[in-house]
Amino acid sequence: MLQILMDKFLDVDQSIMRKDNFYSNLLESKKKFVNYVEKGHGWKEVNSCPICKSSEYIEEFSFQSVPIVKCQECHLRYTTLVPNDLSDVYESESLYASLLKTDNAADAYREYKKNRFARERVDIISEVCGPLENLSILDVGAGTGFFLEAAAEAKAKCTGLELSKEVCEFVESKYGVSMINSSLTELDEGEKFDVITMFDLIEHVYEPLELMKKAKKHLNENGIIFIYTPNFDSFNIKVLKENSNLVMPGIHLTYFNSESIKKLSLEIGMDCLYYQTAGMDVADVLSMYKCTGREVEARSMKDNLNVLQAMIDESGCACSIRAIFR
Numbered sequence: 001m002l003q004i005l006m007d008k009f010l011d012v013d014q015s016i017m018r019k020d021n022f023y024s025n026l027l028e029s030k031k032k033f034v035n036y037v038e039k040g041h042g043w044k045e046v047n048s049c050p051i052c053k054s055s056e057y058i059e060e061f062s063f064q065s066v067p068i069v070k071c072q073e074c075h076l077r078y079t080t081l082v083p084n085d086l087s088d089v090y091e092s093e094s095l096y097a098s099l100l101k102t103d104n105a106a107d108a109y110r111e112y113k114k115n116r117f118a119r120e121r122v123d124i125i126s127e128v129c130g131p132l133e134n135l136s137i138l139d140v141g142a143g144t145g146f147f148l149e150a151a152a153e154a155k156a157k158c159t160g161l162e163l164s165k166e167v168c169e170f171v172e173s174k175y176g177v178s179m180i181n182s183s184l185t186e187l188d189e190g191e192k193f194d195v196i197t198m199f200d201l202i203e204h205v206y207e208p209l210e211l212m213k214k215a216k217k218h219l220n221e222n223g224i225i226f227i228y229t230p231n232f233d234s235f236n237i238k239v240l241k242e243n244s245n246l247v248m249p250g251i252h253l254t255y256f257n258s259e260s261i262k263k264l265s266l267e268i269g270m271d272c273l274y275y276q277t278a279g280m281d282v283a284d285v286l287s288m289y290k291c292t293g294r295e296v297e298a299r300s301m302k303d304n305l306n307v308l309q310a311m312i313d314e315s316g317c318a319c320s321i322r323a324i325f326r
């Protein structure tokens with residue numbers, strides 16, 4: 001069994017994805033984002049679950065006084081404080097500036113992500129939909145367009161949606177990916193697609209349910225919505241808790257697990273026909289051990305990193321959920 005797991009396991013180059021200072025930088029950024037909100041437009045309260053609307057919840061933990069709670073009805077976790085104005089977090093750090101970098105390191109990083117992660121996403125789509133040739137794909141929150149470039153290589157007809165005009169122009173001219181400077185809400189009603197992808201997006205918005213319903217309206221018959229989102233029931237969060245790289249008050253407002261994904265699919269009236277988890281849980285925990293001087297644990301974890309991660313992925317307890325709805 002272990003050999004079967006290892007044969008299909010795709011490893012990740014940790015020297016690229018988890019540099020030595022990853023964990024200490026992360027803790028700093030988490031605090032910074034909370035400060036940006038506090039110095040900006042402040043927080044507003046969320047009194048009911050963004051998916052099932054129940055107001056029954058219990059607190060899991062908090063980070064910098066922002067509580068992360070568990071909905072007693074559908075088991076979604078959400079922060080009961082969200083920024084009044086999301087631009088406090090997205091514009092403060094010039095997050096877009098990092099997408100516009102053109103130095104060799106940025107190019108190499110994007111190329112790695114395309115080869116390692118985008119092609120994996122293309123393979124998952126073809127597992128469900130067959131060959132991508134002539135499928136129309138809309139990627140919401142396309143960023144540097146590395147996924148769409150890989151999908152275009154598989155002959156899909158690709159369009160990206162991105163909120164920053166600068167990023168749209170840059171990606172279009174540099175990589176030849178067709179981009180629309182718009183949110184899904186502003187997109188023309190008549191625009192329809194076979195596949196709508198939202199990678200690491202739904203956890204960032206106030207109303208993930210409304211976003212999913214909106215996406216459904218833009219699907220062709222038999223079309224699919226393909227999402228990635230953090231898994232609250234993951235080894236990463238189990239160990240790291242409020243200090244996890246996934247727990248990001250102000251940025252990540254909702255945290256799903258298999259139960260709340262099921263509830264989401266019911267609420268939007270679509271079947272969840274693909275559900276898997278995968279991630280870098282072990283590398284993330286290892287990064288914390290190194291940063292906090294736990295050398296012995298770090299060494300044994302490092303020696304067994306891939307096999308541990310392969311087992312975590314397979315058990316459904318890895319930090320990233322991949323789900324497809326039809």
Ligand SMILES: [Zn+2]
Binds near residue numbers: 049051073076
């Ligand atoms: Zn709920």
